[in-house]
Amino acid sequence: MPQPGEPVRPQTSAEDSFLDLLIETLADLEESVRGPFLQRFFKTFTQLDLTEAQSLDAWSKILARQREFSEALGRRIALKTALVDVLGATHFMRVPVVLEYEEYKKLQSYAATDGLTGLYNRRLFDETCERELTRSKRYNQQLAVVIFDLRYLKVVNDQYGHLKGDDVLRLAANNLRKTLRASDFAFRIGGDEFALLLPQTDPEQAATLCRRVRSNFEAEVAPLQMKVGVTLDFGLAVHPRDAETKESLIDAADKQLYASRNAATTSRVIPMEPPVTARPAAPRETPVAPSTTAAPVTPPSAAASAAAAPGVAQAKQVTHPRKWERVSLSGTKSYAVIDGSLKTATVVDLSYGGVALVFDKGDDLPTQFTAVLHVPILPPLRVSLRKAYANSAEGGRVRMGCAFVA
Numbered sequence: 001m002p003q004p005g006e007p008v009r010p011q012t013s014a015e016d017s018f019l020d021l022l023i024e025t026l027a028d029l030e031e032s033v034r035g036p037f038l039q040r041f042f043k044t045f046t047q048l049d050l051t052e053a054q055s056l057d058a059w060s061k062i063l064a065r066q067r068e069f070s071e072a073l074g075r076r077i078a079l080k081t082a083l084v085d086v087l088g089a090t091h092f093m094r095v096p097v098v099l100e101y102e103e104y105k106k107l108q109s110y111a112a113t114d115g116l117t118g119l120y121n122r123r124l125f126d127e128t129c130e131r132e133l134t135r136s137k138r139y140n141q142q143l144a145v146v147i148f149d150l151r152y153l154k155v156v157n158d159q160y161g162h163l164k165g166d167d168v169l170r171l172a173a174n175n176l177r178k179t180l181r182a183s184d185f186a187f188r189i190g191g192d193e194f195a196l197l198l199p200q201t202d203p204e205q206a207a208t209l210c211r212r213v214r215s216n217f218e219a220e221v222a223p224l225q226m227k228v229g230v231t232l233d234f235g236l237a238v239h240p241r242d243a244e245t246k247e248s249l250i251d252a253a254d255k256q257l258y259a260s261r262n263a264a265t266t267s268r269v270i271p272m273e274p275p276v277t278a279r280p281a282a283p284r285e286t287p288v289a290p291s292t293t294a295a296p297v298t299p300p301s302a303a304a305s306a307a308a309a310p311g312v313a314q315a316k317q318v319t320h321p322r323k324w325e326r327v328s329l330s331g332t333k334s335y336a337v338i339d340g341s342l343k344t345a346t347v348v349d350l351s352y353g354g355v356a357l358v359f360d361k362g363d364d365l366p367t368q369f370t371a372v373l374h375v376p377i378l379p380p381l382r383v384s385l386r387k388a389y390a391n392s393a394e395g396g397r398v399r400m401g402c403a404f405v406a
Helices: 014-027 030-047 052-072 081-087 102-111 120-137 153-160 162-179 203-224 246-266 300-308
Strands: 145-151 185-188 194-197 229-239 333-337 345-350 356-361 366-372 381-392 398-404
Touching: 014 030, 030 052, 052 081, 081 120, 120 145, 120 185, 120 194, 120 229, 120 246, 145 162, 145 246, 145 356, 153 194, 162 185, 162 194, 162 203, 194 203, 203 229, 229 246, 345 366, 356 381
Parallel strands: none
Antiparallel strands: 145 194, 145 229, 185 194, 333 345, 333 366, 345 356, 356 398, 366 381, 381 398
8 A cells, every 4th residue: 555645556457567567478389389379469459450470470579579679768567558659650550459558659659759848849840830831821810939038057067067958948848838729839949049930820929929928937046046048039930920830930039030130139148349539531431430338230331431531440350240230120020119209210231239220311419318129028118329321222211320328
């Protein structure tokens, strides 16, 4: 009788006990005897007409598959589970009405899940995304694809060890499971990357859910008392607004993730470059002297002109290739509203240091101004901007590069 608190072992069914006894008995029989017996066994137990040779071969494969499954799961698997798998794969068994499939379905799920977190893996993400996208198109519904990135996981692994990093990954996975609806899907698609599929979800609903996931995760990871600001960055794309195919949806979500991560970094880090004063270098551009609180964003044409002009001070190049890389927001319907006026602009790209805006009419803004950025993956974000350059664009419009002012 089990003691209080002791785990109760599941009872073995009479059928399983019979099959275990059968394994032991057949092991001591000669092949000439095993063949006819197994032939009758498969006929009675599974309604299959096999030859003696087929019966012997199937039995050998079933025993091997049982050992394989048991080693993979760390516990003994019932023989009938291995029997279903082997006979189903060989197309002998088309209507296995007498066998139970519960264990077999568990093994199928095991093959499609990530061993550390228990979430579905990348292979199942690709399959499920294709299926849900097809369903969304058929019924004219929206489908949101979200990519999460666990920021600073490598730092956690380096400073606290990989066991602590595994704890952080499991926390993130558990948080996803607790936050999602029954109709949603969660996956681990890479070392520090997770993905969500949210059927019948519009951009605002998806962004709200993602912010809730991030907030809950930060609260759950706080008790680990690490001196690393671990959090979840996310990017999302919604069919049909952002893309029509699986590949383009994932690519759009990746770009939004990168833009979100750069925007978050910008709000926390002030580049430590010495102030440099430069005078105008081109007739159609208006470079502005950088302040000590904002890094200048200089377009390539202005930089080349300044290099050619004698007596113009040169700004030292910062060696941060990813930090200054621009992320295109074209096609995402991102826009900015300028404070104190009715003027709006299209947000065409975003970088670590600033943002590029396109205005329909001429440039009549002050050197420094405030705007509210509306980017699909973020809530409305109020920022202080300093003009770095203004170029003529196609159709009489004006493209303006602006640096973030911390």
